[in-house]
Every structure is written in C-alpha cells, then in structure tokens.
Amino acid sequence: MNQGPRAAARNRAALVAAAREVYAELGLDAPMAEIARRAGVGQGSLYRHFPDRDAVVATVLEENVVQVEQAAAAEGATLAEVLAVLTWHLVESAAFIGLLRAECATVRREELGRAGELGERVERALRGELRDRGQLPADSLMLAVAMVSGAVTGPTREDRERRALEAWALLGVEVGPVRPFPG
Amino acid sequence: MNQGPRAAARNRAALVAAAREVYAELGLDAPMAEIARRAGVGQGSLYRHFPDRDAVVATVLEENVVQVEQAAAAEGATLAEVLAVLTWHLVESAAFIGLLRAECATVRREELGRAGELGERVERALRGELRDRGQLPADSLMLAVAMVSGAVTGPTREDRERRALEAWALLGVEVGPVRPFPG
Amino acid sequence: MNQGPRAAARNRAALVAAAREVYAELGLDAPMAEIARRAGVGQGSLYRHFPDRDAVVATVLEENVVQVEQAAAAEGATLAEVLAVLTWHLVESAAFIGLLRAECATVRREELGRAGELGERVERALRGELRDRGQLPADSLMLAVAMVSGAVTGPTREDRERRALEAWALLGVEVGPVRPFPG
C-alpha cells in the first residue's frame, strides 16, 4: 500500500478532499481519524502533511478563499459574479461558513487558527470588486456576507442554495449563477 | 461546601447562569464539568437538576425564548420592540444564536435536541407581531433573523450589539432599543 | 410525607420488599436509589435502616434463610418439603441463588458479606432433615443445592420453576410442591 514518495502529492490532495467532505458532513470538529480513513491513508501520513488539526482546517479554507480571489482577479469580473463564487463555497463548505461568520467570533476561535488572515483576504477580494459599483456601502459588504452565511442552513445542498439566494435578495444584492471558479 | 437542600434552588439557578456563561465562552459543546465547576457545585448536582446535556441547553434556550414570547404578548407590543428583545438575547447568548441559525442545520442538530420546537415558538411569537405591519414579507422574517444571527459576532458585548443593529439596518428593519424583557 | 417514628417499621419492611423486587429484576448490583424509590422513601431513610449495601442484601437473604429454617423446624417436616420451600426461594430470588452458589465463590464475594454464615444456616437446616432418610449422602446435599441453583435460569417464574424441578429430578431427589413457608 505504501506507494513511496511519488504518492505524496496525491495523498495530500486526497486528504484535503476528504477533509472537505468530512467537515461538510460532520462539522469542523470531526475526528481526524475519519479524514485519514476517507482519504485512504494512515493517520501518520495525515500528520506528516499537516502539523495539527488547525492546519487541515486552514488548508481547506485556503482553497475556498483562493477561488474567491481568482474569481475576483478574473478579467472583467463583476461583483455579482464574485459573490456567486463565494456563495457557491458557502453552500458547499460548512467550514467556509464558519470562517466568514466567526472571523472575530468569541466562540471556537481557537479552531479557526489563521481565520483572521483568510477573512481579510476575502474582504480584499470583494473590495476590489466594489469600486464604483457599490450596491452596498463598502463597509457593509463583509457584514452582508456574514449575514448570508448565517442564513445558509439546511440539510441539502438545494436548501442551502435557495436560502442563500433569498438572503441576498433580501439585502437587495444581485448575485450571478452560483458556481465554483472556474465554472 | 455542601449547603444542604435549602440551596437547591440557588444551585439550579447558578447552574443555568454558569451554563449560559460557559456556552458563550466555549460554545455549546463545552464540557459539563466546566459548568458544574463554575456554578460551584459537584457534577452530580448538575445531573440531579438536569438529566443530560440537552436538558441544560434547552433550559438556557428556554429562558431566551420565553422572554421573546413575553415581549410579544405584552400589551401594545410592536415588532420593533419584540425584535429588540430578540436582539438582546442574540447579543448575550451564543446558544440562542445557534438556535436561530441551526433550526434546520445539517450539522450538530443533535446537540440542540428540542431546538426545533423552540425555534418554532420564536417564529410564532414574531408572526403574531407581524400582522398588517410587515416591513418584511412574513415568510422572510425568520430568514432575516437567521441573517442577523449570522452577523452577531465579536469579542465584546458592544461589538455584537453594534453589528446586530447594523445588520437590521441593512435589511431596512426598524428595531427598538436593545434590552431584555421586561426592560 | 414524613409520618414520624411510627412509620419506621413500615418503612423498613417496604425497603426489604422493594429490595427483593429490585434484586430479582435488576440483579444484585442494582442501584440503591432504585430500592429507595420503589419503597417510597428517601435515600437517607434507606441508609438509616441499613448501614450499607451489604446489609440490605444480607437482610433479604436472611428472610429467605429464615423460611427454610422454619420449614425445617416444622412438626413432621420431610426433606422433600424443606427442599420445596428452598426451591421456591431459589425461583423467586436471584439473591438467594447467588448465596447458595457463591458461598465460597471467588467472584463477587465482597457483595455477599455475611453469606458464609447464612449458607451454613441453610446447610444446618437441611442436615437436620437428612437423618436416616438420605436419598443423597449428607456431604453431597449442599453440592446438590448449588447444582440446582445453577440450573435456575430463565426469564419467567415458570421457566425457572420448571428447570429447578428438572434439575432435582436429574439428581433423583424427590421434592414436594414448590411453595413458600408457611404455604
């Protein structure tokens, strides 16, 4: 089963994918063992790739954040499009919801580790899109994002997407078709 | 340290207060032992007063919900006033935030036990206030509450209250002075 | 609810009866609280009447033993009759089974406390009956009793009685109609 060094990158990717799944299903305090199991690697390998639990969470969030940044950096991106990507990640990833709500939350702060930094990167990405097009005052944008994050609950993907869109509508903010980046 | 049976009611109250504090600081899955310790009683006493963890959570939430219901039932109550009471509890109680966000959440539902019922009681209380005065479509009210719940983060009481009020403002909903019930 | 000193004897009797029931249903390590509850008295009263768990067990067993002794002391008692009373108690009382099996058992000795003494009293009662009538060598009688005790299992009273009688039959020992003393 040990496929040697060549498998290292593959294993890491499998771990991140497994972690994303597991966090979505069981929440952010899911057992580490479950992540390793679902990635098909030993627990030791998990800890070789990530020093501790926070590092896994941060890596999962990193991917969410990077996609939002990429969407924002894309040629001719509109705020509606960037928010659509952000919304897609909210719907998919319980961890991402936590990030955007809990940036400075009093609760479970410790579990989010580098959350502050990641939250700021989301904010920067959105601010860039906001120039001159604001449907919302710039300072309110992250608040709106937190509010939508609060609304994204429900057992199925569809429930969560519907609620997210209703929430944006209630804020009077237009959002493009919800999708990952690149589409 | 044993102050005898006379202290029973006092102990129960201390446990609820301690639980509220602990939930605010450590989240809803805080150790039971911490609640007992902070209330200054043995763990056994905690379990005498509450059969299990859910009962403690439910009791804490019950108090939040009852105040909202009372505010709604008060003579001449307006929606703004009821939302003000609800907002006060959001600001004070991490558990209450969880209740209003997670009513149908996919994750950790089990930790909220009777949450569904409590969430419905809040909804009923608010719907009663909404007749003929709706600044929001009735169906959107609970969604709006969830959104504001999502916004209520921050290390201090003041942070959280400010963010809550900004969130209501962003939704265009008027809210009275944030306070418990009765004032 | 406190009916004063006059109720003391009544309470004690209720506790013994409750203990007998509880031991039959839940085994000898049933919670003390369950006994008090079923007797309708506070736990404190249980501990006023009995210094500790062993004392309760011993008292329950005492009553079993006394009936066997009385049956043996009765005018014109036959071994078959005495064994019938003993068998009745085996069928009714899980604790009594334990006593007769575990007199010197390596297991759970501690729970039986005065068991040795009680076991000897049963033996003396039976030996008295054995004179000149022995279907069994005298030394084997207590062994036979232990063997029958081992056979008395089953979910219902009827199951247990049937098995007890089959066991005596297998040993070639005649037993009268199974009944308490006095009938």
Added chain:
Amino acid sequence: MNQGPRAAARNRAALVAAAREVYAELGLDAPMAEIARRAGVGQGSLYRHFPDRDAVVATVLEENVVQVEQAAAAEGATLAEVLAVLTWHLVESAAFIGLLRAECATVRREELGRAGELGERVERALRGELRDRGQLPADSLMLAVAMVSGAVTGPTREDRERRALEAWALLGVEVGPVRPFPG
C-alpha cells in the same frame, strides 16, 4: 513503554489473557481499565483491539467454546473426553461459567452479548457426542452442564475442579481427566 506496531499481536494476546484473569477475579463487570492495566497497555489500545466491552467478553468466551468444539470434532472423541475439556474451562474461566448458566437468564443478559450464539455452539458440540451413547437424555445435557456450572465455586483451582467432578458424579455422568484441548 511503547514497543511499536510489532507488539500488536502480543498486546492483543496479553489483553485476552488479562481479561480472563480479571474476569475470574472480579467478575464479568470488572473495569475495563483494570484489564488494560494488567495487560500493560493503555486503555486506548484495548479499544483499538476490541470495539467495546462485549467484544472482550465474547473473545474470551470464544476461546473456551472453540476448544470444546475442537475436542468434540477430534477423531474418536467420546462424550467423557469432551465433557472433560468443558469442565476444564469451567474450572478456569468464570466467564465461561456465566455463559453456560446465563444463556437464558433474565438478568444481565445484555452483558453477555453474543452469549446465546456461543451457548448454542456448545450445545451443538455436545449433542454430536451424545448419539447412541447417552448416559443422559439428550434434552437434559445442557441442563446438566448448567448444574455443574452452578457447582463450580471455590477460591482455588483445586477446589473448583474437585467440586465439578463431584457434581458430575452426582449426576452419574462419567468424565475423563480434566484438561484443556489439545491436552
């Protein structure tokens, strides 16, 4: 103290041996921690090897049962020889006594988990030996085993073996020299 994965099989064996000892000394509801301690491993390791308490009990009993089955399956086995092996295990293992007595006991059944199945396997093994040679009616064989189980008490191995043999003698059943299988 951690001797690494190589010790896994050794640890498992140590756990089973420790469990057997502990059950013999303290009964089937002995603390799990005691088993781990006596095996010289952490509690976590115990739970790695066995998912829960029942699994430990079942494993201990499984070994007893398997030896009886093997003795029965051996070329030219006689009932006396099979019962000799069964008797050896009764003398050694308090858990095995419990199994054979409690197959349908009303009390603590739950602690035996798969006991029913194991008890049936013993019965099948014995029935196979019984054909055409019956000193006992077939239906009485398991009752006789239960009876002997009831007789096997006493602080030392020698006490228990002597009482077991006396019990079989009282039933008129011939038993070979008490020994494990293979001898």
Added chain:
DNA sequence: AATGAATGAGCATTCATTCAT
C-alpha cells in the same frame, strides 16, 4: 426519624497526537 440534595470518585469510551516499524 425522614427527606432528598450534594458530593466526588469511578467507569466506559473517544480522540488528538506520537512513535516504532
């Protein structure tokens, strides 16, 4: 004498993390 609350040790079980292989 009765009550029932309080206590705190004890137990099964889980899980993050370390480590020998």
Added chain:
DNA sequence: TATGAATGAATGCTCATTCAT
C-alpha cells in the same frame, strides 16, 4: 515516506454514601 498501533488525557454520566434541613 507511509503505516497504523500505542498512548493517555479528556468527557459524559452513574452511583454509593453523606449531610443539612
């Protein structure tokens, strides 16, 4: 580098026993 066993510190909960009333 990968593995998965070992570890031991929590954690929820139970229960015998004590004690203020």
